[in-house]
Amino acid sequence: MLAQQLFNGLVLGAVYALFALGFNLVFGVHKIMNLAHGAIFMVGAFVGLYSVTLGLPLWAAFLIAMVFTGLLSVMIDFVAFRPLRKTGDAEFAMLIASIGVEMILVNLALRASDARTLRFPFGIVPVEPFFLFGMRITPLQFVIAAVAVLCVTLLAFYLYRTSFGRQVRAVSSNERAAMLLGVEPRMIYLQTFFISGLLAGLAGVLIGLAFNSINFSMGEPYLLRGFVVLILGGLGSLRGAVVAGLALGIIQTLSVAYFPTGLTDIIVYSLLFAVLLVRPNGLFGDAVSDARVARR
Amino acid sequence: MLKIDKLTASYSGITALHGVSLTVSKGEMVALIGANGAGKSTLLNCISGIVPSDSGQILFNGQELSGRRPASIARMGLLQVPEGRQILSDLSVYENLQLGQLALGNRSPTWSHEQVVELFPVLGARQNQRAGSLSGGEQQMLAIGRGLMGAPELLLLDEPSLGLAPKIVDQVFSVLTRLNEAGLTILLVEQNARRALQIASRAYVLERGMVVHSGPADVVAADKKVVTYYLGNLADAASQDQPA
Ligand SMILES: Nc1ncnc2c1ncn2[C@@H]1O[C@H](COP(=O)(O)OP(=O)(O)OP(=O)(O)O)[C@@H](O)[C@H]1O
Ligand SMILES: [Mg+2]
Numbered sequence: 001m002l003a004q005q006l007f008n009g010l011v012l013g014a015v016y017a018l019f020a021l022g023f024n025l026v027f028g029v030h031k032i033m034n035l036a037h038g039a040i041f042m043v044g045a046f047v048g049l050y051s052v053t054l055g056l057p058l059w060a061a062f063l064i065a066m067v068f069t070g071l072l073s074v075m076i077d078f079v080a081f082r083p084l085r086k087t088g089d090a091e092f093a094m095l096i097a098s099i100g101v102e103m104i105l106v107n108l109a110l111r112a113s114d115a116r117t118l119r120f121p122f123g124i125v126p127v128e129p130f131f132l133f134g135m136r137i138t139p140l141q142f143v144i145a146a147v148a149v150l151c152v153t154l155l156a157f158y159l160y161r162t163s164f165g166r167q168v169r170a171v172s173s174n175e176r177a178a179m180l181l182g183v184e185p186r187m188i189y190l191q192t193f194f195i196s197g198l199l200a201g202l203a204g205v206l207i208g209l210a211f212n213s214i215n216f217s218m219g220e221p222y223l224l225r226g227f228v229v230l231i232l233g234g235l236g237s238l239r240g241a242v243v244a245g246l247a248l249g250i251i252q253t254l255s256v257a258y259f260p261t262g263l264t265d266i267i268v269y270s271l272l273f274a275v276l277l278v279r280p281n282g283l284f285g286d287a288v289s290d291a292r293v294a295r296r
Numbered sequence: 297m298l299k300i301d302k303l304t305a306s307y308s309g310i311t312a313l314h315g316v317s318l319t320v321s322k323g324e325m326v327a328l329i330g331a332n333g334a335g336k337s338t339l340l341n342c343i344s345g346i347v348p349s350d351s352g353q354i355l356f357n358g359q360e361l362s363g364r365r366p367a368s369i370a371r372m373g374l375l376q377v378p379e380g381r382q383i384l385s386d387l388s389v390y391e392n393l394q395l396g397q398l399a400l401g402n403r404s405p406t407w408s409h410e411q412v413v414e415l416f417p418v419l420g421a422r423q424n425q426r427a428g429s430l431s432g433g434e435q436q437m438l439a440i441g442r443g444l445m446g447a448p449e450l451l452l453l454d455e456p457s458l459g460l461a462p463k464i465v466d467q468v469f470s471v472l473t474r475l476n477e478a479g480l481t482i483l484l485v486e487q488n489a490r491r492a493l494q495i496a497s498r499a500y501v502l503e504r505g506m507v508v509h510s511g512p513a514d515v516v517a518a519d520k521k522v523v524t525y526y527l528g529n530l531a532d533a534a535s536q537d538q539p540a
Pocket of ligand 2: 336
């Protein structure tokens, strides 16, 4: 029973990790706290749902949703952040701008959906579970776990093993010096925002499927969870985002299973404060972002 | 090779360069000296496209640079080794050198990784180390080595001796001399005027954003005002560096 709960927690945590990775990538490389990330996640769920409603196969819906949110995220950077960057020290202004973007997206979704909660058609994913080591695993859970492992691996490969990734880490370390070496920062922003949005959209469709409930305000709790993951794992740390995301998923699932309902948030946030007492910079935070750190 | 004509630049309304004109020909080592805040770094950053100019011209091999982006200027072979080294401290020494190659664009390399390591053996010995863990002198060598990896046609150096022990300064300056003798064109910005004038062939003196002196390095070094303001001060400063 415990093993089953742990597995369920890991799967939920994997989605938290995907969500937080994108959030943390943009923060770690560009020091931009994009509070519209939850809204991008929500848009991803909607686009995935609409694609399915149009009769497209699920894999195509995933693809469309991810490309859409990737481009949306790039567009947000162009419209909301880029003009502010030119003015120099604009971290706070960008934070406020991202809240503005969040509100616009959420309200657009509210209109478009008439504030209704939408659902995927029944049977879009096979529900017949299979059993492994005595655990009951649904096909969707399996897909989520596999996708998360794949995405983390690809992201790590991109950052640490490709020339593009090296340029991303160069910008993260010192944008001006990188420019003098011939790195074109515009291309880096394009890549990081695209990847960040894509991961948010992917997480959105996965959550939409897992809970089969999609509405305009679904991004909010995930943004809050994303914050918890960020602080817990360490600001800017990608390893931290993965570990803390998984941990959060497990803690949440266990507290739902073994404690009275309503205690979940109390437990989650108490644990967060406890960790911060011991490690003020989070589990992996040494105030240095992973996106920069050289692999040895 | 480089021709700057009546260049002006400002920071939010405050003028930092008042019509600076300067040339560097192929194969030369030209020194640019001046006190703190004279505008030396501003001039180099205008050339590199990091600071926009207000008016005037910067021609590199006949091509206008103003309005070009820093990355495209670097890819033309105009590379800056910035003040304070600005190495990518969280990347490894090896990765810093590899990133230097980005400026090659579609030009062919003039310095291989092996040659750079031969010039600065310490960069080979520490190639897997975090660049930020290098000493100041080693970081300066990395910054220069990284520049060489990008096949510079003209190397702009901003105060390479800044904060280094005298022995290391000797080492850096002798490398610069060797590079120049091997044919590399260099524009050297220095506060260490005495040393810069020793190794350069021509020099410019910048004061409050204006060129107040220029000519062959030995002539500039013999100028009375230069001696009083730059060499004299530095002699004092140098004597303060000596252990009591
Ligand atoms: N980013 C900036 N914003 C505003 N003013 C600046 C900026 N950078 C330089 N300045 C000003 O422009 C003038 C020239 O500065 P610059 O850095 O070019 O001098 P410098 O000759 O390189 O001095 P140093 O020898 O101390 O490096 C100074 O008055 C300085 O205060
Ligand atoms: Mg300077």
